Amino acid sequence: MEKVHDLGTIVPEQLEQLGTKFKFWYDGNKYLFKSGIPGTGENWSEVLASRVCDLLGIPHANYYFAKWKDKEGVICRNFIPADGRLVHGNEMLARYKDDYRTDMKYNQREHTLPAVLSIMRLKKIGHPLDSSFSVLSLEIIDVFLGYVLLDALIANQDRHHQNWGFVITGEKAVHLAPSFDHASGFGSHETDKNRKERLETKDRRYNIEAYAEKARTPFYPRNSVNPFTTLEALSHVSKYAPSGFKFWKNQLEKTSSDDFGVILCNIDDTLMSAPSKDFSSKLFKVNKERILNLKCG
Numbered sequence: 001m002e003k004v005h006d007l008g009t010i011v012p013e014q015l016e017q018l019g020t021k022f023k024f025w026y027d028g029n030k031y032l033f034k035s036g037i038p039g040t041g042e043n044w045s046e047v048l049a050s051r052v053c054d055l056l057g058i059p060h061a062n063y064y065f066a067k068w069k070d071k072e073g074v075i076c077r078n079f080i081p082a083d084g085r086l087v088h089g090n091e092m093l094a095r096y097k098d099d100y101r102t103d104m105k106y107n108q109r110e111h112t113l114p115a116v117l118s119i120m121r122l123k124k125i126g127h128p129l130d131s132s133f134s135v136l137s138l139e140i141i142d143v144f145l146g147y148v149l150l151d152a153l154i155a156n157q158d159r160h161h162q163n164w165g166f167v168i169t170g171e172k173a174v175h176l177a178p179s180f181d182h183a184s185g186f187g188s189h190e191t192d193k194n195r196k197e198r199l200e201t202k203d204r205r206y207n208i209e210a211y212a213e214k215a216r217t218p219f220y221p222r223n224s225v226n227p228f229t230t231l232e233a234l235s236h237v238s239k240y241a242p243s244g245f246k247f248w249k250n251q252l253e254k255t256s257s258d259d260f261g262v263i264l265c266n267i268d269d270t271l272m273s274a275p276s277k278d279f280s281s282k283l284f285k286v287n288k289e290r291i292l293n294l295k296c297g
Contacts, residue, residue: 002047002267005066005075007033022071025078033066035073041188044272046074048280049154049182051263056251058146059128059135059178065271079129079178083170086177090161092119105160106218113219113228113236116164120144126175129167134247140176142244145237147179149248151217152230153287154185160218186280187211195279208282212290231290239297246296253292260284 012024016032023034036042046063053060066075080086090102093115100110119125120141127136127143135143144164151159158181167175187195198208215230228236238245264277 002065002271004271005064007066007068007075010068023073029082030078031075032078033068033073033075035068035071036183036188041186041190041272041276042183043072043074044267044276045154045183045185045188046076046181047267048263049150049156049185052154052260052284053150053179055255055259055263056146056150056248057132057134058150058248059131059143059176061178061180063182076180079180080167081129081169085168086165087168087174088162088165089116092166093161102161105162108161108218109220109225111161111218111220112222113233114222116219117141117144117237117240120176124174125166126173128176128178129169138244138247139241141237141241142247143176145234145241145244146248148230148234148237149245149252149291150179150182151185152215152234152291153252153284154182155187155212155215155230155283155287156182156185157215157217157230158182158184186276186283190279192273192275195275199275199278199282208279209286212283212286230287231294234291235294235297238294242296249292249294252288255288257281257285 010026012026014025014029016023016025021034021037023032025032043065047065050060050063061076061079063074063076066073090100093111094100094102096119097110097115101108125140127140147159147164150156163181165177167177169175198206198211201207204210213229216227217230217233218227219233220227260281264281
């Protein structure tokens with residue numbers, strides 16, 4: 001079973017200013033506690049996505065359930081070396097695109113996939129730290145495609161330009177950061193009432209398949225006012241990373257509904273409601289099928 005780590009009365013060492021959620025670093029900045037928005041499934045979404053990454057072998061920040069005083073949340077180990085720093089996507093894009101709005105997370109039409117992929121092709125970008133042998137065999141753009149595939153699989157619509165980035169080490173080496181911040185996956189902001197309705201409805205415009213199809217990313221095509229859907233983004237990246245698409249698709253094909261079912265069973269019902277589990281299970285199945293049916297490009 002998934003354990004809930006009780007932080008007791010630990011004193012925060014440093015409040016994290018980035019973002020709108022309550023979070024702080026502790027234990028010499030080795031760990032981050034983050035509290036999801038009350039009334040949502042943000043905490044279990046982080047944990048679910050983390051376990052899905054384990055299944056597929058995607059480099060990621062590891063999240064675990066936690067509580068601090070009266071706040072429920074998750075913790076993750078700092079993936080940035082003590083002498084390093086995290087450079088978010090907006091900072092990197094601003095280096096290569098004139099007048100890029102770094103302060104505009106949403107509806108940022110300059111946050112285009114072509115621009116992002118051009119950065120992923122830079123020769124100076126290294127693999128995520130502590131990558132597995134199989135990931136080390138991939139090009140960086142192939143690794144990033146794994147993150148895009150994850151978004152399509154879990155219906156994550158929140159990979160804005162501060163939810164991907166690069167780790168700069170003390171030696172000034174640049175590495176793609178692992179995938180992080182998946183609190184918006186699996187319909188975590190839906191209510192249980194809506195989840196039940198989508199599961200039971202015969203209306204094809206409102207069922208889970210329709211929900212999956214409508215999921216949009218913060219990535220835009222060049223010169224477009226409409227962002228990519230999660231599946232469109234994956235299809236676009238696959239044009240430039242066909243080997244990566246084949247690799248991650250094969251990783252997904254090896255998973256089963258039982259694998260995901262075990263992950264859900266390991267989460268206590270007090271942490272994730274039955275409708276949330278049913279909805280997530282069906283969404284995983286639907287999106288897996290959509291991805292496996294997708295042709296490269």
